[in-house]
Amino acid sequence: MASTIDKVARRRKVLVPFVAVALGFILGSIVVLLTGKNPLLMFNAIIRGLTGIDIARGGFNPRHIGELVIQAMPIILTGLSVGFAFRTGLFNIGAEGQLMLGSLAATAVALTVKAPAFIHIPLIMVAGMGAGAAWGAIPGFLKARFNVHEVVVTIMLNYTALHINNWAILNVFKSVDRVKTAEFPASALLKDQWLADLTNGSRLNWGFIPVILAVIAFWFILEKTTFGFSLRAVGFNKDGAKYAGMKVNRNIVMSMVIAGAFAGLAGAIITTGTFSFGRTLSAAEGYGFDGIAVALVGMTQAPGILLAGLLFGVLKSAGPLMQSAGIPREIGGIIQASIVMFVAMKLGIERILDFAKGKLARKTAETTMDDTEEARV
């Protein structure tokens, strides 16, 4: 009995985000209809963003694929950051700030170190990760040592990071135009003419390799290592983990450190991939919040975060394409927001799935209830 329930429950857990995505697109289509446009044009734009193929007018432009990857890379990483902390029971709202400091550290190494690319680039990535990790360690330490809530600390540190970045770019790296630093040397850049040519002049760069490695690392650490085992145990049940002799406080700090490293890596990739100089920022760019959405839709699982990051990436990269088809680019944002909302409405969606499956599913749900009731006894 229990086996069918477990299976059904797990299948449903996986199904929910997919249903949420479908509902998000349906809602987006309705909004497009309300503005008096054809939703098919929206889907055409999205398919163009995803595959480069223009069904409506024919033609293929690989540049769109490159742009999709560019959009997806940082939010996959911030998604991993938020997801990793979440698996240990922490809410990392600070991926944005960790990303900014990663970006600043990358700028520092890119401008000050002279080395061949095969040393320079890994060094930059490590520096970005290190700075993000250090920034993540602060809320982790405060949580572990003084039980200060990490949400409060990470939000405040986002602002702190913004101003540290701007101060350093202006004062340490002597930005001439008060916007950006000097150009990085070629050895520091992830850009590559070959990749650009391959994708018809997109901004695609080698950043996707560390992103893929990060996704694998996320999965490997959490699912395969003893360290991940204890992190997950802390995330599920702190008392139980403590009883088992796990170092709960150390795990909290380490989890935030690793979360920060993922976000810091995103900063390094943006700075040396998408750009080629350090920048001042007038405000947060939203990678951190996108990361929360990506982690949520991806169910805090490595493959899920990868897919959700690509999905949100395509919604971003399809924005200009929608606009050129006469559809407001904000539709992408609306779809994104509604997907998040539908995922949050998990219970409602489960109810809908039950309804769709009819009586059998309802019975199963009841046994699950019954089971938990027995388990409590």
Add this chain to the structure above:
Amino acid sequence: MAYIIEMLDIVKDFPGIRANDNVTLQVEQGSIHALLGENGAGKSTLMSILFGLYTPDSGSIRIRGEDVRIADPNVANELGIGMVHQHFKLVHNFTVTENIILGLEPHKGLVLDIRHAAAKVAELSKLYGLDVDPYAKIEDISVGMQQRVEILKMLYRDAEMLIFDEPTAVLTPQEIHELMGIMRRLVEEGKTIILITHKLKEIKEVADTCTVLRRGKLIGTVPVAGTSEARMAEMMVGREVSFTVDKGPYSPGDVVLEIKDLCVRNNKNLMAVKSLDLQIRRGEILGLCGIDGNGQTEFIQALTGLAKIESGSVIINGHDITHLPVRQRLDRGLGHIPEDRQRFGLILDFKLDENLVIHSYGQPPYSHYGVLDFSAIRKNADRLIKEFDVRAGRGPATFARSMSGGNQQKAILAREIDRSPEAFIIAQPTRGLDVGAIEYIHKRIVAERDKGKAILLISLELDEILDVSDRIAVIYGGEIVGVVDADKTDENELGLMMSGSIRKAV
């Protein structure tokens, strides 16, 4: 004979299992009718059908002789059926009255008429001897009082038939005693009670009639007065159950666990354990009994490293472990079965096999160089599941959350015994378990003692302490007020020591 509730030939199927197989339950007006069965016997399903949470696949229900269809709990309420759930459904920062009127708030115009409601609550409370303050906040009153609020909720809604779902699982012995009195009082006033339980003693104490279920089937309905506990246990489990625990001769060896002058503060920063001294020897079970809240929890947590020790020392085999972290205590030979198995003993969202290596995942063969070896973890689980007869739907891959309480406890027992600890701290090992599981767990604990382990057994169940222990220490107000030999004492003497009335030299 007038039956107020009749459930005839009830059948309820769930995928893969028949939870109720042709069950008939007939309850006389004004009686206490016990529904007895092990976990998973179908008691909860049957009562959920009566309360309108499930609809039966076949069979009929008659209330006061009339056929009824109970489609949802509202219908049940209208028929006068009320359920006192095992886990209370109360709003903690509301008062008693506010909780009771929730859902049918009386009002004068637009204004909530609390005063009128509170008067009615006070009146009901007085009538049934419940002694509940209508204006007290739920968070300020004891668990026993909270249960009475649940009872009042039903009475306020004019329930004639009250279903009590395992009402004593959360209560102290005193509260249980008081609850029994309340139930008798309710029946005197003409109410009818169905008592779901697996505790034979309670049935013997209050019930008139007892219906026994086993694996979904009706085994029989018997008058309690003419039926022995042993007979009811046999009906419930399906075989003879021994209430006495077979033990080898008591031959204690060297002191293994020594606690000297131990002081521990509780979370309110008050001294909860005061200058406590105990010695536990190889091959003995020292039972620690006391009324709940006399420092047992703090004591256990201090011994096992979950709480800070204020002063004093804890020594295992000559090694001072007073200030060691949990892991190093375990390495020094400490074993621990925690009193709250779901909060401490298991990671409920982990699978069974993961839970079985929760201490040892960092060592070979379960991991190498920090990478888990899931096949070794699985193999370990297969072995322990077989040896300890842990029943779980999907075997090692079952999530701990979906296992029954008895099997969760068996899993913890398996894991801890397998570590073969020298000094074994076992707290509330059978809380909420049924007779069969209790018998099994007691047998395993005694087997560990016979193997020469030093065991400290902490329990609120006096019977358990008396049955299993070699020596018994009594804790009162954080102090040991006496240590006696188990075969030279009785419930009476222990009860007096537990209430602090007498002391006995250690």
